[in-house]
Amino acid sequence: MSTDSAAPSQQQPALPARLPFVAMLLWLIALTASAAPLLSGLSLPELLSAFWSYDGANYSTVLAHYSWAPRVAIAVLIGCGLGLAGAITQQILGNPLASPTTLGVAAGSQFGITLATLFAPGLLAFSPDIAAVGGGLLAIGLVIALTWRLGFSPVTVILAGLVVSFFLGAINMAFLLLKGEWLGNLYIWGAGSLVQNNWQPFLDLLPRVLTIAVLMLALMRPLQLLQLGQASASSLGGRVALVRALALFLVVLMSATVVSRVGMVAFVGLAAPVMARLLGARTLGQRLLWSTVMGGGFLLLADTLAHWATAWGGSSLVPTGTATALIGGPIILMALQSIRNTHHMPGQDTNPGSFLPKRRSLNTVAIALGGLLLVTTFISMAWSPGLEGWNWTPPWQWADAWVWRGPRLLAAILAGMALGMAGTLIQRMTGNPMGSPELLGISGGAALMMVIVVISGLEIGRFGQLAVATLGAAIALGLLILLARRHQFAGNQLLLGGLALSVFMDAGLRLVMASGGTVASRLLNWMYGSTWLVSETEALGLMALVLGFGVLLVLTLRPLMLLPLGSASASSLGLAVPRARLLLLLLASVLTAAATVVIGPMSFVGLIAPHLARVLGQQTVGRQLVVAALAGGFLLALADYLSRVVMYPNQLPAGLLAALVGGIYFLWGLSRHGRA
Amino acid sequence: MPAFFEVDELAVRIGENTILHSLDLTFEEGEVTALLGHNGSGKSTLLKTLARQIPASQGKVKLQGDAVDSLGARAFARVVGYLPQHPPATDGLTVRELVALGRYPWRGPLGRYTSEDQQLIDQALTDTDLVPFQHRSVDTLSGGERQRAWIAMLLAQQTQCLLLDEPISALDVKHQVETLRLVHRLAQQRELTVVVVLHDVDLAARFCDRLVALKSGAVVADGSPANIMDSKVLESIYSVPMGVMERAPGQWVSYVH
Numbered sequence: 001m002s003t004d005s006a007a008p009s010q011q012q013p014a015l016p017a018r019l020p021f022v023a024m025l026l027w028l029i030a031l032t033a034s035a036a037p038l039l040s041g042l043s044l045p046e047l048l049s050a051f052w053s054y055d056g057a058n059y060s061t062v063l064a065h066y067s068w069a070p071r072v073a074i075a076v077l078i079g080c081g082l083g084l085a086g087a088i089t090q091q092i093l094g095n096p097l098a099s100p101t102t103l104g105v106a107a108g109s110q111f112g113i114t115l116a117t118l119f120a121p122g123l124l125a126f127s128p129d130i131a132a133v134g135g136g137l138l139a140i141g142l143v144i145a146l147t148w149r150l151g152f153s154p155v156t157v158i159l160a161g162l163v164v165s166f167f168l169g170a171i172n173m174a175f176l177l178l179k180g181e182w183l184g185n186l187y188i189w190g191a192g193s194l195v196q197n198n199w200q201p202f203l204d205l206l207p208r209v210l211t212i213a214v215l216m217l218a219l220m221r222p223l224q225l226l227q228l229g230q231a232s233a234s235s236l237g238g239r240v241a242l243v244r245a246l247a248l249f250l251v252v253l254m255s256a257t258v259v260s261r262v263g264m265v266a267f268v269g270l271a272a273p274v275m276a277r278l279l280g281a282r283t284l285g286q287r288l289l290w291s292t293v294m295g296g297g298f299l300l301l302a303d304t305l306a307h308w309a310t311a312w313g314g315s316s317l318v319p320t321g322t323a324t325a326l327i328g329g330p331i332i333l334m335a336l337q338s339i340r341n342t343h344h345m346p347g348q349d350t351n352p353g354s355f356l357p358k359r360r361s362l363n364t365v366a367i368a369l370g371g372l373l374l375v376t377t378f379i380s381m382a383w384s385p386g387l388e389g390w391n392w393t394p395p396w397q398w399a400d401a402w403v404w405r406g407p408r409l410l411a412a413i414l415a416g417m418a419l420g421m422a423g424t425l426i427q428r429m430t431g432n433p434m435g436s437p438e439l440l441g442i443s444g445g446a447a448l449m450m451v452i453v454v455i456s457g458l459e460i461g462r463f464g465q466l467a468v469a470t471l472g473a474a475i476a477l478g479l480l481i482l483l484a485r486r487h488q489f490a491g492n493q494l495l496l497g498g499l500a501l502s503v504f505m506d507a508g509l510r511l512v513m514a515s516g517g518t519v520a521s522r523l524l525n526w527m528y529g530s531t532w533l534v535s536e537t538e539a540l541g542l543m544a545l546v547l548g549f550g551v552l553l554v555l556t557l558r559p560l561m562l563l564p565l566g567s568a569s570a571s572s573l574g575l576a577v578p579r580a581r582l583l584l585l586l587l588a589s590v591l592t593a594a595a596t597v598v599i600g601p602m603s604f605v606g607l608i609a610p611h612l613a614r615v616l617g618q619q620t621v622g623r624q625l626v627v628a629a630l631a632g633g634f635l636l637a638l639a640d641y642l643s644r645v646v647m648y649p650n651q652l653p654a655g656l657l658a659a660l661v662g663g664i665y666f667l668w669g670l671s672r673h674g675r676a
Numbered sequence: 677m678p679a680f681f682e683v684d685e686l687a688v689r690i691g692e693n694t695i696l697h698s699l700d701l702t703f704e705e706g707e708v709t710a711l712l713g714h715n716g717s718g719k720s721t722l723l724k725t726l727a728r729q730i731p732a733s734q735g736k737v738k739l740q741g742d743a744v745d746s747l748g749a750r751a752f753a754r755v756v757g758y759l760p761q762h763p764p765a766t767d768g769l770t771v772r773e774l775v776a777l778g779r780y781p782w783r784g785p786l787g788r789y790t791s792e793d794q795q796l797i798d799q800a801l802t803d804t805d806l807v808p809f810q811h812r813s814v815d816t817l818s819g820g821e822r823q824r825a826w827i828a829m830l831l832a833q834q835t836q837c838l839l840l841d842e843p844i845s846a847l848d849v850k851h852q853v854e855t856l857r858l859v860h861r862l863a864q865q866r867e868l869t870v871v872v873v874l875h876d877v878d879l880a881a882r883f884c885d886r887l888v889a890l891k892s893g894a895v896v897a898d899g900s901p902a903n904i905m906d907s908k909v910l911e912s913i914y915s916v917p918m919g920v921m922e923r924a925p926g927q928w929v930s931y932v933h
Binding site: 094228231282 | 724727728729748749750751752753754756757758759760763764766768769770773774777778780781783784785786811813826829833
């Protein structure tokens with residue numbers, strides 16, 4: 001805000017000149033970059049005429065007409081459509097970081113296509129839209145069912161969308177691991193590819209996108225009312241629920257239609273409206289117009305970059321979806337810095353994570369959980385399927401079985417404990433019951449660093465990996481805290497910032513996956529938590545580390561109780577807030593990194609275990625830490641055992657199993673809270 | 677002619693808690709009524725039920741003789757305007773754009789704004805002293821200016837009835853008095869029915885025709901300011917020993933012993 005605001009201007013605030021300028025620049029760069037390789041063989045008028053005709057005698061014009069021009073056209077069309085859909089989504093949820101991706105639509109569509117590929121290939125040949133729209137509606141249906149009673153409060157919707165997309169993503173991944181031979185191409189498709197060889201896809205898509213866009217624009221004025229909040233919008237005669245439902249349906253149609261044709265390029269739907277808003281589009285009309293324009297230019301540019309990268313990278317394909325995400329991620333992070341005044345976001349008063357604070361004695365709960373953990377350990381060591389059915393290994397033979405069953409079990413338990421403790425730390429530090437290493441992108445940071453190391457071919461050993469993963473986790477968490485500091489660590493900002501981070505990390509991982517090869521499948525197994533890779537020394541090292549940090553944590557109990565009171569209160573009580581935050585940050589990231597090395601970044605344990613501790617009646621920090629550690633250990637021990645026996649003689653990654661179970665628990669918890 | 681609002685055996689339960697117990701009240705056309713009561717007495721809930729924001733668990737609310745839910749959303753919004761206690765952030769809207777949204781019930785999703793609409797918007801801005809601020813973003817205004825912007829939106833809505841939930845809680849004394857005076861004047865000029873939740877008994881007595889006090893979801897006092905501004909009655913409303921002085925006709929000062 002300028003300092004001379006005391007003298008209010010009588011002028012209608014004009015659209016800042018930088019907005020059309022940047023949009024023009026974006027389009028100019030994108031078009032030039034895209035046309036540059038062809039301009040050596042063709043003149044500019046010839047190139048332009050490639051959009052409607054070609055000269056059979058000149059091969060360059062044929063190439064331009066059938067490959068380049070449709071690719072440009074479809075990129076622009078899809079970019080515009082997704083930009084519009086994203087702007088509409090942000091308006092529906094009153095949330096500057098909402099998008100079709102955030103609502104789980106893209107993951108749902110992908111899930112639909114995966115299912116159709118496996119079980120009803122005929123449907124896919126008939127019309128890919130049906131499967132994608134079905135999957136998208138399923139995802140959004142889940143999200144709506146979960147948040148129905150909370151009146152679609154924005155934060156809850158985003159949270160539910162995130163969990164639904166993680167959950168569907170995990171199922172997708174399970175299919176990929178089990179039936180990988182069928183779904184190989186699907187993975188590349190999943191990362192978004194715009195390669196064209198004729199005009200048919202564009203002509204198919206054009207009327208659909210135009211129809212949906214017109215319908216969306218007809219809803220513009222009712223959507224504008226939503227800005228005033230539920231109470232005022234409905235008292236002005238807007239049918240809030242109906243408008244939201246209609247608009248969401250249109251958004252699903254738009255995204256699913258696009259996803260079914262070209263895969264996941266949905267990051268555009270987040271980046272374009274954010275860019276438009278950052279550059280000064282203020283009213284709804286301006287935002288819709290400019291995010292449509294930006295979306296088109298943005299996707300064209302990203303597609304061109306992907307095209308070039310593929311050309312330079314030789315054989316491996318760089319999907320457009322990855323390029324959009326890699327460009328989009330930083331834009332989102334930038335946006336987060338400049339979004340003011342979100343501390344009063346609509347729906348902030350709902351607090352989806354809180355349960356009634358009932359209290360129970362620590363001893364009973366801890367003994368019960370410890371008992372469960374022991375029983376699981378016993379069964380896991382002793383009772384397992386062999387070649388001739390199930391057999392029983394008595395305790396005196398455990399020394400022989402240890403090599404096969406011991407280290408992985410120990411590592412799983414310890415990783416669970418570490419995640420439980422890290423989750424509690426983060427939830428307490430941020431004062432937000434939804435914080436967790438997974439949702440905040442911290443595990444993603446650790447994973448990304450690991451992936452980079454693996455890809456670069458460096459052999460740095462297990463402890464080197466641990467150090468690298470810790471670094472990644474610390475960078476992600478530090479970035480997050482830097483971002484959230486402006487908002488005094490308000491829960492929503494932290495959550496949304498973390499979301500942006502984790503999506504960004506995910507894009508990096510996708511790039512690696514799309515490159516294919518043995519490295520990719522090894523990474524895939526690791527990412528979903530394959531405990532069978534763990535050796536004995538690693539497990540023992542992990543034990544020393546987790547126990548050591550567990551002791552250190554005892555020293556931080558007091559600061560942890562003070563921090564949620566806010567930095568002003570905490571420092572006036574004599575706590576050196578920045579130092580305490582730094583220490584806790586380091587503790588949390590080391591624990592997360594240690595767990596990530598073993599179980600991968602995808603399990604929900606860091607979110608669920610602290611939750612479970614609260615549900616079990618442990619409200620103070622110390623008790624919550626202990627119980628969360630035990631619960632986390634128990635969950636992963638169980639997941640490890642099941643992953644070993646369910647598909648015997650094949651193995652499932654334990655982290656995947658934990659994510660599936662955890663996702664179901666979490667969805668149930670959300671809906672239960674809605675009823676309360 | 678039926679009363680403007682008629683509340684009949686109204687009960688509202690939220691979860692296990694009963695917020696309102698079988699209320700019977702009528703609000704006449706052109707009357708300015710203040711709802712009084714301590715925190716949690718059910719004032720806001722009553723107002724929200726009148727504004728159709730929450731449904732009645734039991735009993736009926738009638739608007740001009742017909743059940744409130746017989747009207748469509750926009751038709752209802754042309755008759756009854758409601759200002760919530762905590763209006764949300766408006767995300768970059770200017771004051772004028774916010775006030776213009778008050779015309780939605782009349783123009784709908786696609787109708788054009790006419791010069792009559794612009795005139796009404798100007799009038800609402802003038803009435804609330806907001807003309808110098810009309811192109812400022814609502815989020816950059818002070819709390820009191822923001823509250824006036826929302827009231828201006830309600831005025832542009834041109835309803836026959838205003839339901840205001842603590843409309844002056846963030847205002848300074850000058851604007852408190854001016855806002856209530858404006859509401860009072862409009863009520864007289866346009867025959868508006870006004871129901872307003874207030875915490876300041878003295879201001880309520882000064883500017884309202886009728887005071888209704890709630891306690892634990894039931895009416896404990898109902899009458900003209902002269903009836904209510906009595907130490908016994910006030911004590912029964914607020915459960916603290918209170919005294920009242922009448923300094924001039926129609927101007928009371930209450931105080932706590």
